[in-house]
Amino acid sequence: MATASDFTLGTAPHLVTRLPGPQAAAWIARDDQVMSPSYTREYPLVAARGAGCVLEDLDGNRFLDFTAGLAVTATGHAHPDVVAAIVDQATQLLHMSGTDFYYTPAIELAERLARLAPGSAPKRVFLTNSGTEAVEAALKLSRYFTGRQRVIAFNGAFHGRTYGSMSLGGSKAVHQRGFSPLVPGVHRLPFNAPAADFDELFARSCPADEVAAIFVEPIQGEGGYRLPEPHFLPLLRQLCDQHGILLVFDEVQSGIGRTGRWFACEHFGVAPDIMCLAKGIASGMPLGAIVARAELMTWPPGSHASTFGGNPVACRAALATLDLIEREYLVNCQQRGAQLRSGLAQIAADSAGRLRDVRGLGLMLAVDVYDRGALDPELRNEIVQQAFQRGLLLVGCGRAAVRFCPALCVTAEQVETALTLFRQVAAETHL
Numbered sequence: 001m002a003t004a005s006d007f008t009l010g011t012a013p014h015l016v017t018r019l020p021g022p023q024a025a026a027w028i029a030r031d032d033q034v035m036s037p038s039y040t041r042e043y044p045l046v047a048a049r050g051a052g053c054v055l056e057d058l059d060g061n062r063f064l065d066f067t068a069g070l071a072v073t074a075t076g077h078a079h080p081d082v083v084a085a086i087v088d089q090a091t092q093l094l095h096m097s098g099t100d101f102y103y104t105p106a107i108e109l110a111e112r113l114a115r116l117a118p119g120s121a122p123k124r125v126f127l128t129n130s131g132t133e134a135v136e137a138a139l140k141l142s143r144y145f146t147g148r149q150r151v152i153a154f155n156g157a158f159h160g161r162t163y164g165s166m167s168l169g170g171s172k173a174v175h176q177r178g179f180s181p182l183v184p185g186v187h188r189l190p191f192n193a194p195a196a197d198f199d200e201l202f203a204r205s206c207p208a209d210e211v212a213a214i215f216v217e218p219i220q221g222e223g224g225y226r227l228p229e230p231h232f233l234p235l236l237r238q239l240c241d242q243h244g245i246l247l248v249f250d251e252v253q254s255g256i257g258r259t260g261r262w263f264a265c266e267h268f269g270v271a272p273d274i275m276c277l278a279k280g281i282a283s284g285m286p287l288g289a290i291v292a293r294a295e296l297m298t299w300p301p302g303s304h305a306s307t308f309g310g311n312p313v314a315c316r317a318a319l320a321t322l323d324l325i326e327r328e329y330l331v332n333c334q335q336r337g338a339q340l341r342s343g344l345a346q347i348a349a350d351s352a353g354r355l356r357d358v359r360g361l362g363l364m365l366a367v368d369v370y371d372r373g374a375l376d377p378e379l380r381n382e383i384v385q386q387a388f389q390r391g392l393l394l395v396g397c398g399r400a401a402v403r404f405c406p407a408l409c410v411t412a413e414q415v416e417t418a419l420t421l422f423r424q425v426a427a428e429t430h431l
Contacts, residue, residue: 012054013391014062020044021059043388050077065393066406074280075324076407082283085320089313099305105315117291119271124297127310128288131252131278132160138274139164142213142246152214154191156223171222192229208243218264221253224398225366233270246273256280257325260334260362283321285314329408337362343419366401375400392421
């Protein structure tokens with residue numbers, strides 16, 4: 001089997017032109033004429049190929065990628081085992097709608113996810129194309145099974161951009177501005193809310209016996225890589241059990257080994273009734289899933305389906321991804337995550353309070369950027385831009401955080417390189 005050291009484009013960063021280079025600039029100009037302006041482009045990167053944690057643009061500039069395509073390429077870009085699985089499946093069967101017919105990769109993947117999911121009860125799986133589709137499916141299933149309509153979600157949450165998932169979200173106003181009316185029946189509380197907040201909500205505006213589900217990210221992603229306080233997830237489990245509410249964990253970003261365990265909720269000892277997955281599940285192929293207690297999946301044939309969800313090629317990529325993570329990358333994620341967190345903590349300690357609150361688990365880490373005692377999103381954005389100019393790919397999250405979410409195959413040397421570059425950027429921006 002191939003390992004991280006077996007696929008490489010060479011060392012990174014390696015910059016040969018000004019950024020963007022001439023070929024990249026030409027394609028960006030073409031993009032500007034035809035692509036939706038709703039896309040959020042962090043910086044002028046036109047990706048051409050990748051291997052592991054290295055990405056190369058059209059002009060031959062190589063970057064150290066600490067975004068993993070927004071926490072998607074779990075095993076790195078173009079891992080040979082994943083590519084081999086994709087090619088092998090593509091020569092046999094590209095598509096045969098899995099909600100109308102049968103094929104073995106989808107069944108194998110569902111069996112694997114059902115075994116991996118936390119909780120001792122038998123599980124069933126519904127396969128989707130994306131995280132937002134998984135959340136939509138979980139919302140529909142929750143309402144169908146309980147016969148209730150209301151749901152509870154949390155400030156800072158991001159669950160996707162289709163209507164149901166967008167209505168649950170509370171990360172940024174731009175996600176909802178101009179799109180009302182949203183899906184009704186959503187009630188929102190602060191992340192890490194105490195029991196008293198739920199008591200108040202149930203007493204005044206949201207009867208507990210009308211709540212179908214509580215949707216929560218065990219670690220908030222777009223909201224800033226915020227961790228739950230020790231009381232929070234156990235409280236949600238207790239409230240759900242007490243009132244007949246379903247607990248739905250959105251592990252789209254935090255799941256599939258990202259935190260050093262298969263699922264972030266395992267760090268806190270709480271199992272959900274329904275879990276939403278996507279992003280890293282297939283190392284870049286479009287795939288998502290909900291994994292639910294089997295007794296909950298009472299919806300009848302035709303009530304929910306997906307033409308492309310669980311595509312056989314994506315399922316084969318997912319099976320290869322899970323094999324690699326189990327065999328090599330869970331341990332690597334723990335080790336490299338500890339190395340990265342320690343390095344970021346030292347940089348923050350040397351920043352005179354301008355970098356604060358290094359947080360996260362495994363390779364899901366973030367640090368806040370301050371200026372004159374206040375969170376500074378503009379300075380955060382400048383840091384991300386300056387890192388790009390040095391060949392390090394980063395993205396933001398939350399109000400003013402820089403996130404670090406490299407592929408789980410990242411090496412110790414690459415972590416040290418990223419820390420060195422980030423320290424240089426911090427110095428340049430007078431942090």
